[in-house]
Amino acid sequence: MEATYPTPYAVLLQLATSQSSPVAKIKCLYAARKSRDTNSQMRAYASYCAAQIITSNYSTSERALEEAKTLLLSAERDLKSSKQNSNSTTANYLATLSLLGQCHMLLGDDTSAATVFQTGVRAAASR
Numbered sequence: 667m668e669a670t671y672p673t674p675y676a677v678l679l680q681l682a683t684s685q686s687s688p689v690a691k692i693k694c695l696y697a698a699r700k701s702r703d704t705n706s707q708m709r710a711y712a713s714y715c716a717a718q719i720i721t722s723n724y725s726t727s728e729r730a731l732e733e734a735k736t737l738l739l740s741a742e743r744d745l746k747s748s749k750q751n752s753n754s755t756t757a758n759y760l761a762t763l764s765l766l767g768q769c770h771m772l773l774g775d776d777t778s779a780a781t782v783f784q785t786g787v788r789a790a791a792s793r
Contacts, residue, residue: 688723710744713737738766
């Protein structure tokens with residue numbers, strides 16, 4: 667029987683969850699995003715998790731929020747391009763839009779937040 671080994675992506679996600687420092691978690695998630703074995707949905711998930719950590723721990727830093735916004739926009743693009751059209755993809759897409767809207771609000775951009783939330787409502791209604 668041949669042994670199976672976890673993928674680099676899976677190892678990096680596991681490593682991220684075991685870290686106590688938010689910075690260490692984020693570094694692991696960035697590495698997971700760049701892992702050679704990732705698909706667009708996996709990249710989106712790692713981006714979402716990193717953005718969630720940033721907004722939870724550094725919501726008073728405009729620079730950090732801009733980084734979170736960039737990650738979430740990347741996750742949104744990845745999910746839109748995902749070949750899978752499953753319930754988990756839809757749930758991830760809606761969660762990403764929700765966090766992106768919150769990020770816009772924290773940055774004081776209520777117009778963009780409203781647009782993102784409207785996009786989420788339309789996406790939820792069409793599924």
